[in-house]
Amino acid sequence: MNVxxxxxxxxxPSFGDWLKTLTFYELxxxxxxxxxxxxxxxxxxxxxxxxxxxxxxxxxxxxxxxxYDDGTEKCVGCDxxxxxCPSRVIRVVSGEVxxxxxxxxxxxxxxxxxxxxxxxxxxxxCPVDALGMTREFEWAVYDxxxxxxxxxQLLAIGDRSFPVREKRLxxxxxxxxxxxxxxxxxxxxxN
Amino acid sequence: xxxxxxxxxSLAQIAAVMGVVMLTVMVLTxxxxxxxxxxxDRMGPMEVGPYGVLQPIADGxxxxxxxxxxxxxxxxxxxxxxxxxxxxxxxxGFAVIPFGPSMTIELFGMQIKPFVIxxxxxxxxxxxxxxxxxxxxxxxxxxxxxxxxSLLGGLRSAAQVISYELNVGLAIVGVILLSGSLSLVKxxxxxxxxFWNWFVIAMPFPQIxxxxxxxxxxVAETNRVPFDLPEAESELVAGFFTEYSGMRFAFFFIxxxxxxxxxxxVAAALFLGGWNAPYPGTILGHLxxxxxxxxxxxxxxxxxxYFFLFLFFWLRATLPRLRYxxxxxxxxxxxxxxxxxxxxxxxxxxxxxxx
Numbered sequence: 001m002n003v004x005x006x007x008x009x010x011x012x013p014s015f016g017d018w019l020k021t022l023t024f025y026e027l028x029x030x031x032x033x034x035x036x037x038x039x040x041x042x043x044x045x046x047x048x049x050x051x052x053x054x055x056x057x058x059x060x061x062x063x064x065x066x067x068y069d070d071g072t073e074k075c076v077g078c079d080x081x082x083x084x085c086p087s088r089v090i091r092v093v094s095g096e097v098x099x100x101x102x103x104x105x106x107x108x109x110x111x112x113x114x115x116x117x118x119x120x121x122x123x124x125x126c127p128v129d130a131l132g133m134t135r136e137f138e139w140a141v142y143d144x145x146x147x148x149x150x151x152x153q154l155l156a157i158g159d160r161s162f163p164v165r166e167k168r169l170x171x172x173x174x175x176x177x178x179x180x181x182x183x184x185x186x187x188x189x190x191n
Numbered sequence: 192x193x194x195x196x197x198x199x200x201s202l203a204q205i206a207a208v209m210g211v212v213m214l215t216v217m218v219l220t221x222x223x224x225x226x227x228x229x230x231x232d233r234m235g236p237m238e239v240g241p242y243g244v245l246q247p248i249a250d251g252x253x254x255x256x257x258x259x260x261x262x263x264x265x266x267x268x269x270x271x272x273x274x275x276x277x278x279x280x281x282x283x284g285f286a287v288i289p290f291g292p293s294m295t296i297e298l299f300g301m302q303i304k305p306f307v308i309x310x311x312x313x314x315x316x317x318x319x320x321x322x323x324x325x326x327x328x329x330x331x332x333x334x335x336x337x338x339x340x341s342l343l344g345g346l347r348s349a350a351q352v353i354s355y356e357l358n359v360g361l362a363i364v365g366v367i368l369l370s371g372s373l374s375l376v377k378x379x380x381x382x383x384x385x386f387w388n389w390f391v392i393a394m395p396f397p398q399i400x401x402x403x404x405x406x407x408x409x410v411a412e413t414n415r416v417p418f419d420l421p422e423a424e425s426e427l428v429a430g431f432f433t434e435y436s437g438m439r440f441a442f443f444f445i446x447x448x449x450x451x452x453x454x455x456x457v458a459a460a461l462f463l464g465g466w467n468a469p470y471p472g473t474i475l476g477h478l479x480x481x482x483x484x485x486x487x488x489x490x491x492x493x494x495x496x497y498f499f500l501f502l503f504f505w506l507r508a509t510l511p512r513l514r515y516x517x518x519x520x521x522x523x524x525x526x527x528x529x530x531x532x533x534x535x536x537x538x539x540x541x542x543x544x545x546x
Contacts, residue, residue, distance in 0.1 A: 030509045034230040045234045 055135050060118045062136040063111060064158035065151065066129065068168040073155070074130035077106035084125035087115040109151040114144050134161035196299050204308045208285050216448040217247040223504050230508035254444075257437040262337055265434065269335035274435065274442035277328025280321035281449035287314035288456045289376045291466050291489040306466075306485070307376055314375040315367070318457060319360055322412060325450065326352045329414070329421055332443065333431035344430030348414070348421035350515050354522030355411035355418075361530035362405040365398045365537040366390050366461045369546065375457075379465030381546075386469035391462045396540035401533045402462045404526045406502070409454035411518065413447060415503055417510035418518055425512075455499035459492060466492040 020026070046053055055061075066074050077094030093108035123131045134157060141147060149157075221236065221244065228235030236243035261270055291306030304310060311317060326348060333345020367373060369390060370381040382388050390398045411418035422430040432443045459465055466488040468474075476484040513521070 027510065031505060034505060034508045037232055038226070038230045041229050042232065043228075043234045044232050047234075047237060 059135050060120050060133045062134045062139060062157055062161075063113070063116065063118075063122070063154065064132050064134050064161055065109065065154040066132050066158045066162055067155065067165055069165040070168055072168070073105060074128050074166075075106045075109065076128055076130070077104045078127065080125045080127065081122035081131060084121045086119065086121065087117055089113065089116045090122060106151065109154060111149045111154060113139070113147040113149060129166065132158060132162055134158075136161065193301075197301060200298065200301070200303055201308065204305070205286075208290075208308060209282065212282065212285055212449055212452060213445070215452055216445055217251070219448050219451065219500060220247050220250065220444075222500075223507070226501070226504040227508050230505070251441070254437060254441040257440075259437040259439065260434070262434045264337035266335040266337070269331050270434075271439075273328045273332030273335060274439045274446070275328070276331060277325055277446040278442045278449070280325040280328070281446040281453060284318045284321050284453045285456070287311055287317055287375050288453075289379050289460065289465060290492055291485045293376045293380060294485070306489070310374060310376045313373045315363060315373050315378070315457070315461070318375075318453070319363075322359075322450070322453070323352070323356055325446065326356075328443075328446070329431050332435065333421070336431075336434035338434050340427045340429070340433040341431050344421040344423065344427050344433070347423070347427075347515050348431060351411055351414075351418065351420055351518060354519045355408040358404050358408040358522055358526045358530050359412060361527070361534060362401040362408065363461060364530075364534050365396070365401045368534070368537050368541050369393065369396070369398070375460050375465070379460050379467065382464040383467050384471045386464065389462065389464040389467070389469075395544035395546070396537045398462060398533070398537070400529050401537075402458075404530050404533070405458060405462065406499075407526065408522075409458060410503065410506060411522075413450045413454055413503070415447075415451065416507040417513050419512060420515050420518065423512060451500060451503055452496065455496045455503075456492075458499055459495035463495045465495075 068074055077092060079092050079094060082088075082090045082092050089112050091108075091110040091112075092106050094104055095107035097103040097105050118133070120133055123133055136157065139147065224246070225235040225243070227233075236246040239245040239249045261267055286308045287310070289307040289310070293304060293307065293310070295302045295304055297303075329348040330345045330352075333341040333343075333348065336342070366378060370378045372378055372381070378390075382390055382393070387393065391402050392399065410416075414421050420430075422432075424430070427433070432440055435443060468487060468491050473484040473487040475481075475487050
């Protein structure tokens with residue numbers, strides 16, 4: 001078998017090199033390393049189902065829909081999350097709030113979590129902070145259809161993960177408020 | 192009557208040795224994973240039982256209840272034969288291993304050697320012969336599976352056999368020259384009386400080179416890292432037993448570990464004095480407890496065997512796998528000349544300074 005090998009400039013092997021080859025010096029160095037680890041045994045394993053590591057504050061886990069403190073949904077059905085999602089996880093069916101023609105809400109809200117890559121772009125896109133990322137990650141299921149979540153399920157996840165709810169902002173007249181957020185550069189109305 | 196008794200005693204001895212070997216295999220499967228884990232800063236199996244000590248039982252149950260699959264297109268006869276052909280030679284070699292002092296006891300008017308099943312005068316030759324049959328199990332298993340991974344594993348095993356088999360035989364010749372016998376019992380007895388009589392360092396010519404050659408070759412013989420070419424899990428899935436499942440897989444698995452124990456026993460008996468303590472006699476014997484001295488000898492034998500078994504784990508945790516051209520080059524161009532030179536020098540030394 002003739003294989004072209006780029007040879008390094010040849011150095012005459014010294015007596016030390018010869019002795020090292022003869023006594024398997026490199027092997028002994030490696031074996032010393034493994035034995036040192038055996039004698040100073042400090043495992044870095046976390047026994048996962050029994051012990052869980054502390055998750056960071058900005059952990060991006062399961063998505064959830066949130067509510068205001070009076071129990072009403074934050075979502076205004078604007079479809080921006082659907083537009084922001086790179087994996088087309090989210091599908092929103094928007095509708096008018098009955099009796100209030102200027103306000104909208106999401107009639108239906110679906111998430112296909114089998115495709116979600118947990119980038120958090122939908123959370124950033126949401127103008128009313130209606131989406132949140134929880135710290136739940138143990139979502140292994142036997143049937144992948146269980147990961148097609150509807151609005152009720154997403155709200156339930158939000159309810160159990162965010163027990164402290166945000167206060168509803170009443171900064172503008174409810175009939176003109178589409179995005180119920182503060183506009184700091186505009187003078188605020190007195191109610 | 193006489194023959195019946197003798198048969199019963201032999202069967203009892205075989206059952207005891209097999210029991211100890213199978214128990215050691217069980218311990219080894221756990222010990223390997225634990226030691227490997229500890230060396231790599233892991234914990235090893237921790238789930239079954241306290242600190243995972245019952246893992247071998249769980250593994251055994253799992254393998255026992257697994258579906259036994261014969262792949263379509265496999266040669267059924269060879270496929271069935273291969274695991275047996277791998278396991279039997281690994282087990283049968285223990286027949287000539289002396290586990291303890293070669294004393295005889297009187298039982299029902301018969302002379303019985305309790306620590307060796309059969310002291311045949313060609314013991315080491317018998318082990319070598321059966322060890323090479325074990326390789327047929329691997330090659331046949333690889334060939335009959337009708338799978339490219341298995342076939343490649345079998346081919347590599349064939350390439351490996353021709354590079355280590357010769358060196359094992361030649362490394363042992365020096366010891367045979369010094370002891371003047373092929374019987375493992377006689378070889379062990381020739382090393383009695385302290386560690387300076389062990390053949391690794393014994394005068395007139397220390398067999399240290401032969402010992403190193405034997406240990407390296409025996410690692411290759413048992414298909415262990417760094418010579419696990421037939422298995423090569425990162426290249427060939429599982430090599431020759433890719434297609435095996437259930438108890439057939441377990442047979443290959445047990446055969447590998449039994450082979451490890453066997454070559455460790457042979458290495459201990461040939462080079463490290465077998466059941467002899469590293470000091471003259473035994474402590475229990477010096478204390479006047481001659482009847483119990485065998486315990487000390489058996490413990491020494493077990494300690495030497497377990498040292499070798501630990502060495503196998505240690506090498507596995509440390510070394511990467513060789514290519515088979517590297518193995519063949521190392522076998523033929525390095526180990527073979529060393530083994531041959533060792534024979535020549537040992538023969539000269541044994542001629543001028545007979546023991």
